[in-house]
Amino acid sequence: xxxxxESAVSRTDTGESAASGDVGVAGVPSLKGDLAxxxxxxxxxxxxxxxxxxTLWCWSPRWPEHAQHVAVEFVHxxxxxxxxxxxxxxxxxxxxxxxxxxxxxxxxxxxxxxAGDGAVRSALSRAQAxxxxxxxxxxxxxxxxxxSAPGDPxxxxxxWFDEGSAEAPYxxxxxxxxxxxWELTHVCFEHPGLxxxxxxxCVDDDHCITCSDEATLGEVMGxxxxxxxxxxxxxxxxxxxxxxDPVDPGDLLLIxxxxxxxxxxxxxx
Amino acid sequence: MSSEGTNFLYPFIDAEESDxxxxxxxxxxxxxxxxxxxxxxxxxxxDRTASLLDVIATGMAEQFGNGxxxxxxxxxxxxxxxxxxxxxxxxxxxxxxxxxxxxxxxxAVLTALGNDVxxxxxxxxxxxxxxxxxxxALGISTSGNSTNLVTAFAEARRRDMLTVGLAGYDGGQMASxxxxxxxxxxxxxxxxxxxxxxxxxxxxLWSRVQAALxxxxxxxxxx
Numbered sequence: 325x326x327x328x329x330e331s332a333v334s335r336t337d338t339g340e341s342a343a344s345g346d347v348g349v350a351g352v353p354s355l356k357g358d359l360a361x362x363x364x365x366x367x368x369x370x371x372x373x374x375x376x377x378x379t380l381w382c383w384s385p386r387w388p389e390h391a392q393h394v395a396v397e398f399v400h401x402x403x404x405x406x407x408x409x410x411x412x413x414x415x416x417x418x419x420x421x422x423x424x425x426x427x428x429x430x431x432x433x434x435x436x437x438x439a440g441d442g443a444v445r446s447a448l449s450r451a452q453a454x455x456x457x458x459x460x461x462x463x464x465x466x467x468x469x470x471x472s473a474p475g476d477p478x479x480x481x482x483x484w485f486d487e488g489s490a491e492a493p494y495x496x497x498x499x500x501x502x503x504x505x506w507e508l509t510h511v512c513f514e515h516p517g518l519x520x521x522x523x524x525x526c527v528d529d530d531h532c533i534t535c536s537d538e539a540t541l542g543e544v545m546g547x548x549x550x551x552x553x554x555x556x557x558x559x560x561x562x563x564x565x566x567x568x569d570p571v572d573p574g575d576l577l578l579i580x581x582x583x584x585x586x587x588x589x590x591x592x593x
Numbered sequence: 594m595s596s597e598g599t600n601f602l603y604p605f606i607d608a609e610e611s612d613x614x615x616x617x618x619x620x621x622x623x624x625x626x627x628x629x630x631x632x633x634x635x636x637x638x639x640d641r642t643a644s645l646l647d648v649i650a651t652g653m654a655e656q657f658g659n660g661x662x663x664x665x666x667x668x669x670x671x672x673x674x675x676x677x678x679x680x681x682x683x684x685x686x687x688x689x690x691x692x693x694x695x696x697x698x699x700x701a702v703l704t705a706l707g708n709d710v711x712x713x714x715x716x717x718x719x720x721x722x723x724x725x726x727x728x729x730a731l732g733i734s735t736s737g738n739s740t741n742l743v744t745a746f747a748e749a750r751r752r753d754m755l756t757v758g759l760a761g762y763d764g765g766q767m768a769s770x771x772x773x774x775x776x777x778x779x780x781x782x783x784x785x786x787x788x789x790x791x792x793x794x795x796x797x798l799w800s801r802v803q804a805a806l807x808x809x810x811x812x813x814x815x816x
Contacts, residue, residue, distance in 0.1 A: 355628030364620035368613060389676030396669055402784040494681055494799075496635070496792030503785040504627050508620045517610030 355504060359483065366459050366481035367505055371512030373432045373457055375519035380411035381427055381456075384436035385443050387493050388415050390461075390502070394434060397506045406510055423447055424543075429455025429557055435479070436461045436498060448479050449590050453543040453576060455557030459483065461501055463492035539580040541588065544571050554579065631789045638779050638790050639797070646794070649757055649775045650801030656729050656755050657691055657802070658809060664724060664754075666696040666716040666745060667733035670788055674733050674795065681799045688803040694723075696745075716745035726753035733795075734758070735787045737765020737778070746772040759794060761787030 355363060370380065380398060382391040391413040398411035416422040420443065427433055433451045437444035439462060451458045460479035466486065483501050485492040492498055512518065542554030542563065551565030554577060564583045565571050576590035610616075639646075653663070663682055665675040675695045682693035696719045697703060706715040720730065730749035732742040737760030749756045750772040757775050758767040764778040779790045 354632055355624045360621040360624040360628070361617070363624045364617045367620055368617060387677070387680065389673040389680065392676070393670050393673035396673070400669065402670075490686060491796060494677065494686065494792070495796040496631075496789040499792050500628060500631050500789045503789065504624050507627065507785070508624060511620060511623070512616070515610050515616055518613050518616060 355500065359485070359501075362481060362483050363501065363504055363508060366483060367508030368512055368518070369457055369481060370432055370459065370505070371509045372519055373430065374409050374509070375513070376430060378410075378431045378457075379428070380409065380432045380434060381414055381423060382411060382434045382436075383414045383419060383423065383447065385419065385441060386438065387436055387498070388413070390436045390493065390498055391415070391434075393499065394436075394502045394506075397502065401506075401510075403510075407513070419443065420446055420450065424450065424454065427451065427454045427456050429559070431455075432457045432459065434459040434461070434502075436493070438462055439465050446590055449541075449576060449588070450543055453541045453555055453557065457481075459505075461498060463489035463497070539578040539585060542577050542579045542584070543590075544573050544575040544577060546573055550582070552577070552584065554584075627786075631786050634779065634781050634786050635790045635793050638777075638794065641780070642777050642794065645775060645777060646797055646801060649777070650798055650805055652755055652774070653729055653757070653798070654802050654805035654809075656727055657806065659727055661692075661727040661729055661755070662724075663691065663693040663729045663731060664696055664720065665693065665731045665733070666719075666742065668697075668739055668741065670784070671733040671735065671791075672697040674788065674791060675731075677792065678731060678733075678795055678799075681795065682802075685799070685803070689806055691802075696720075713740040713744055716741050717748035720745055720748045720752060720754075724749065724752045724754055728752070728754045729757065730754045731757045732759070732767070732773075733791060734765070734767060735761040735784045735791075737762060737767040737776070742767065743770060743772075746770055759791050761791070 374380070380395075382394040384391040395411040395413040398409040401408065414422055414426065423433065433447065433456045435444050435447060435458070437460070444460070448458050448460060458479035459481045461483045463485040466484060483505070485497050485501075540556050540558070542556040542561070545553045545555055545560065547553065548562035550562045551569070552571050553560060553562050556579065561582075563577065563579050565577070568577060568584045568587050571577065571584070571587070574590070576588040577584040578586045578588055657663075663678075665678045666672075667675045675697055679693045679695045679698070682691045684690060696716050702719060703715055706718050710718060716732070724730070730746065732745060734742050737758070742758070743766050746756050746758065746767070756773050757777070758773045759777050759779075760767045761779045761784070762782055763780070764776055767773050768776045768778055777794050779787045779794070781787050781790070
């Protein structure tokens with residue numbers, strides 16, 4: 325019988341060196357190196373968002389059962405006494421429209437999907453305009469990293485299985501990743517000093533809108549007095565669209581000082 | 594983290610903690626440790642179930658070859674594993690698509706049965722409606738004791754299905770039930786680690802079923 329300490333951080337079993345991308349037993353990637361660090365950072369961000377009142381939205385176009393599994397982990401924890409947290413799996417014929425309606429600024433969107441999935445990339449890039457923190461669990465060829473400009477279709481936290489990857493959605497690797505994400509998130513709650521809002525800002529995101537004059541991402545809601553009314557992480561605002569006209573609802577725009585300075589490919593509305 | 598043992602005496606220490614670096618390092622180490630633990634359990638379980646997996650895969654391939662259908666069921670996280678099984682068998686990443694259905698997929702049926710006859714019968718009543726001799730019942734549980742699974746296996750036996758269980762801990766009632774032909778037990782007491790290895794077992798089972806079907810001549814599932 326192997327026993328599991330499900331919620332406690334192990335303080336003893338840390339002797340091995342962490343080599344990124346190691347393939348574990350039975351051909352399954354283990355949680356080493358980069359992936360372990362990414363999980364830690366994602367758990368910290370998720371815990372902070374929960375502490376600030378977030379809902380976790382879970383979506384997987386190809387493997388909806390995984391999204392449901394993530395949600396049930398948080399809502400009905402396997403460890404008695406662990407707090408129930410608001411997490412919901414989304415399944416809808418028009419997932420982007422549904423997420424647009426459900427996701428509020430400050431929420432977290434967790435997507436399980438392949439790098440080549442256009443709907444996944446669309447949701448992740450729009451989530452930035454919606455003000456949501458994004459976590460992407462996937463496998464296979466990595467999504468191309470497109471630099472640090474806002475509007476990149478890359479999640480805030482990428483939990484990726486590079487090796488043995490085609491099987492990762494099926495062989496327990498994804499399950500392991502989100503189980504550990506849940507476990508680490510609850511460890512974070514044992515550190516209330518690190519859950520404060522002031523600490524949470526400007527730590528995880530490269531593009532903190534409150535302390536940077538970089539352009540922000542906005543999603544066009546409709547026409548506005550200056551051109552278009554757009555949704556950004558900071559709220560709804562009217563922007564001048566002279567430089568990017570014509571624009572349509574659902575378009576993603578880079579906005580600087582009240583002016584839309586370029587369009588961003590959002591992968592379809 | 595090292596002072597955590599006495600921090601309860603000084604609650605302001607945790608409340609004032611502001612450097613996330615050491616916690617992040619601990620979290621990463623913990624993630625690696627949990628991954629190793631999951632891997633060890635997987636190896637142990639595969640070692641113990643190697644021949645049983647072959648027996649089950651051969652039996653399932655035979656049922657599929659004769660027109661049998663697969664019905665999968667479980668509660669909670671295991672219900673999502675049931676969805677994963679169906680996804681794997683019915684819309685496989687490669688190989689042959691097979692007739693597989695989840696008994697947790699339909700809200701109307703689940704809530705109607707749960708409300709009218711009780712949650713312990715939600716799976717067995719569906720088998721009464723759908724199943725026939727030569728079909729396969731696959732029930733997934735971590736405890737091995739879920740009443741609605743045990744009840745469903747009894748019904749499956751009555752209907753002459755091939756019955757396969759996945760359980761954790763010591764296998765619970767499913768491991769000793771005369772109505773379960775084969776029970777794959779993941780010998781652990783962590784729900785999470787059990788489910789991870791169960792997913793691996795399911796994938797292995799599916800792979801072996803595919804291999805068994807591929808080794809046969811012609812299309813075995815032409816109904």
